[in-house]
Amino acid sequence: MSLTDVNGVALHVTDQGPAGEPHCGPFLMIHGLARSGWFWKDWVPLLSRGHRVIRVDLRGCGRSALPPGEVAFSFEDLVSDVQALIQAMDLTAVNYVGESTGGLVGAVIAARDPQRIASLSLVSTPTRPADGDPGTKSPGASTPEASLNALGLKQWWLRSRAMTGDLFGDERDEQYAGEFARTPVPVAVAMWQAMHEPDVDLTRWAGGVRARTLILSPGRSTSLSAGAQDELAAMIPGARLRRYPGWTHGMYFLHPGELAADVLQFVDDPG
Secondary structure, three states: OEEEEEOOEEEEEEEEOOOOOOOOOOEEEEOOOOOOHHHHOOOHHHHOOOOOEEEEOOOOOOOOOOOOOOOOOOHHHHHHHHHHHHHHOOOOOEEEEEEOHHHHHHHHHHHHOHHHEEEEEEEOOOOOHHHOOHHHHOOOOOOHHHHHHHHHHHHHHHHHHHHHOOOOOOOHHHHHHHHHOOOOHHHHHHHHHHHOOOOOOHHHOHHHOOOEEEEEEEEEOOOOOHHHHHHHHHHOOOOEEEEEEEEEOOHHHHOHHHHHHHHHHHHHOOO
16 A cells, blocks of 8 residues: 555555556556545455556545645546556556546546556446436435535435445445545535536547446446436447446445456456
């Protein structure tokens, strides 16, 4: 584990797996809104058997440093940070795995800097975050921002995930909520606002993606629709769409073994 300075922010990076570069490049895993690389932990045992696995906490999230000055974000800040990190670590042809916000970031990088992305796996990635249902992310308040400020991140996680069916129903829920709460509330609010601007729209970049792409789509998500996922798959040349009909948006942490196996097969077996 280390802190890597990019764009004036120290990002927390966890780098695991075999030394050297495997034949098809390392995995680079980027989390969703206000989460951290910790949320990929149950993917690592399978992926790291034969691959280097790099997990990143986005700016202000998890164990990464807060941006200097006022807490304010734009989607372009996140894209720029990950691009700068790839360059700083001298990574080429990464197998990018992104969940929700992380998927949007990866698709833009794949379109703008194609030589850096060997494959792109988009997990529960909305085409337009602003089209999601804000009601399930606003327990006890009129907006998600007001709910985050009123509840704090731990209770917001537990209550909003209860509304969307994204809980284990055992002691793991407290553990995941506690890890989510490592991110300061102002960071979560700023990221929510940035990601739900109308111009954050994956259809603007999807046609420029040339990396081999796998779209892993949950069947029960309040943040994306089946129609939008069909639209996304049609726009990315050669993209494969895999549906998980009974699974929720949080399938990346609820069903990590199955998803990691599907991504690993996609990366290791181009045919």
